[in-house]
Amino acid sequence: MIWHIVKKDFLDNFTSARFVVGFLLCLFLVPYTVYTGTKVYESRVEKYQRDEKNANEIFTKAQVYAQIQPMAVIQPSPLNIFCKGISEQVGSLVNLRNNEVPTFATGITTMYENQFLNRFVSLDFVNILAIILSLIGVFLSYDIFSREKEDGTLKLLLSNHVKRSDFFLGKAGGILLTFIPLLLVCYILVFIILWISPFVSLSADDYARILLLFLFSLLYLSFFIFLGSYISSKARTSSTSLIINLFIWCFLLFLLPNAMSYLGKNIVKIDNYSIVRLNMGDLDGEFWEKRGELQQQVQKETGLENHSWNLCAGWNYGPVLLCFTTLDNMIYERKMHESTAPMVLDYATKKWHLQEAYLNRLYRQQKIIKYLSSLSPSEVLKYVSASLCKSDMESHVDFMNQARSYREQFFNYYKENKIFSSYNYFSPHKESEIPKTQEEAVIMQAQWRLTAKPESTFDLSSLGYVSTSALPRFIYNERGILDGLADQLWIFAVLIAACTVLIWITYSSFIKYDIR
């Protein structure tokens, strides 16, 4: 009997005007949204390729080790087309400097790079699911019982040998079954567009994630179907049921998440990052003071009162390059770098404590808002989807943490291999090539200009490059599905629990339903 009711309801819904309208809306909106999302993804891939090339050139075109301030770049995931989460607002490139641990990623670039346009909310596939499909769910379920009661068919049906539980299961199954082809069509449309794009290639892991997304979207829709069914079992007329359903839908999708974000922002307040920068500036001041003292000490040790150089590029303790400079000056510089470099790294760690405290507040604020807004099923869908599509905060934080660990590993390599104490850290000359006197240095530079014919003052390409093959490189290890889902497991469980409760109360309510 259940199957007959399921089949009848499925056919009824499938041919109803509201389903057809909803279906057509999806048929138009889904390809449109995915197409624009694909275009944005393509531009992000292009940008990634440029960044990756630049990151490699840092290693291949370095003339001294000090010039190597590596970059960590993350490849955009094609799954961001499904759910962009925070991926477009956090950047994909991290500059790893010796004097500062990175707080944020840079390189926030979308296709058209018009910040005025890009800052406004734009829909992605998951947003379409969250808004449009949930509304279709409400539309199909608001009169599941009340319409049968109004038409008198419920009375007729239950006067036969049909159990109420069978009827309930048949009705619920019918609507759920209606949604499966609708969802499938949406996903197939997405796949067609993705397959056409030459930039998008999905891995087995991606397909597994999409499958989970599909199952989760079905669960999300079930929530609205059962909510609609419950209200239908309580309301006297279909119109009343629809009005109540719509108010709840509007509350859950628009008002609740926004109210909760307000509340979250008030529970954990954040300051401007400029305050952190100011405090970091104090530490920089302290560093310069100490460096001054160190300079005097090194000057005493080397007996060099006035130091000079013939060709210098870069800045004091960053990517500096010295050439055609006398040996006494070079000894002084080497000693300075030997003592300053660990101090630079120490101060970067001190500054990091301030940055970390600020970041922790940002994370806490995000988490509070996430917990509070998870009262809305649409937000639950967005969080779980962002996690599956690698566009949530946790994925980005994981990338940032890997970049920071790599920075530490990189500069530790310099320490362990005494690169900071070598001449090659700041000069392309070998020790034996360094001129002894200023006259020698001037002649050497003049000869170089004559033979190498540099295009500009700082065109030093003829001086050769340092070997970087042994230096550690950044490789990003993506989080697995389970790692990502572990963070969202509790909200997933809450939604399942909410659906179960709704099924139970709808069933109880229907059993007691007055069919007259």
Added chain:
Amino acid sequence: MIKYLYIKEIRQYLYSGKIIFATAVILSLFIINALVCQRNYAQVNELYNQEKLTNQENIRRSCSSFSDLVFIDQQSVKPPSHIAFICDASANKLDDAVTVNAFRLSSLEKLGPDNPYFSSFTAIDWTNIILIVFSFLSISLCYNAFCGERMEGTLKLLLSNFVSRWKVFIAKYLGILSVLAIPLLVGILIHLLVIRIGGKIELDLNDYWLILLFLISSVLFISVNVLLFLFISTATSRPVISLSICLISWLLLQVVIPQIFWTSSKMMIKIPTFSQVSSEDQKQSESLWKSPDYYGGWNGAWAGKAPNENVLKRAALMNALDASNNQIWGDYTQKLFRQTNFAINLCKISPYSLYGFLGATISDNGFTGLKNFYTQSENYRKILYKFLIEKDKADPKSYHLVVNESWSFKGFMSNSSLKFEEFPYFEYKRLSAVKAFTELKWDIFIIIFWSMVLFSIGLIVFVRSDVR
């Protein structure tokens, strides 16, 4: 007769549960918004005052030497809008500052607090309360206004008396509009009262005029909503069908159409990317450095002597570099503005988008506020440059080379002191009510036009409809 029908409609709706419930929701939202916007305002205002003081302190310190004053970088911050509660327009996500000196203006940057780790939520401001809650309330009041009465037979009964159809239509329209205006007015009054008691935001006369302008626009917008849904109700036979069509129309006008036009406009008007503009700037700069008209070298022994030909050529090079940079980035910013303006104008096809942008313009937030701020900052840079040039010309000891290269040209410009009070400051001029009205007159006209069209269609359909 209209009066009686009108009173009947008002009574019928005022005592209904949905109006009482919706009014309670609306008032709560207005109160929440009043509390939150005061806190946000205080936070951003503190930052603004802090930056203003820092700028003034830097200027005061440098006033003893003209050449120091020339190279001061000021951080101009857009002050928070007093009436941001009307429309937040993602103000906390948008840039709010520029770095400006006499020679260059940076691109817009973000200074205020922002957490990039969560997607932006829609603010519960006046515009959004009206766009979402009032629209839903309009739907719930209008969807069965005619088709419901037709189904119940009361319409037949009413029209069998000597009542003209147009009178019924007008009475229903005015009745629903009045019922909706009550929570709107009460909500706004309570909001303003909370703001006054809080004392963190001081509203002046201009603000009240702007609020009045917004209120009038809001009533007109609600009227468009009511007329649209009344029209649907007259054209349909069953309340459920009417409700479904109302909802689909709302979804199309509020979400789908703006979204499509917003993203389409990006494809219709192509602009160069940031990296393309950067490389163009770099190329232009390289060609200027290599140009035989200029001199890129430096011999380090210029200071204190009269400028020779090389110095003058280098000064010309620096000026040309500044002019080229300002031209390239200025053009790029104007292109961004044009693309955004196009997108906004396209989205205004939907009255919902139009109303959203109208709220943002009145509250001087969002793109309009940012554009005003950027334009004013650009003008300020020109004023500052002109002021410095004139001051330098007045000094007979100066070689009059006010050039953007602090390490080499300080010696070739005036070194006299300046009075702190003389120095022009950047003061952001907020949008006046008159200017707001001038900017928005066409938008208001479009809303009135929508109302008239929907009123006419609704009335015609109702007059011609079969009430049986």
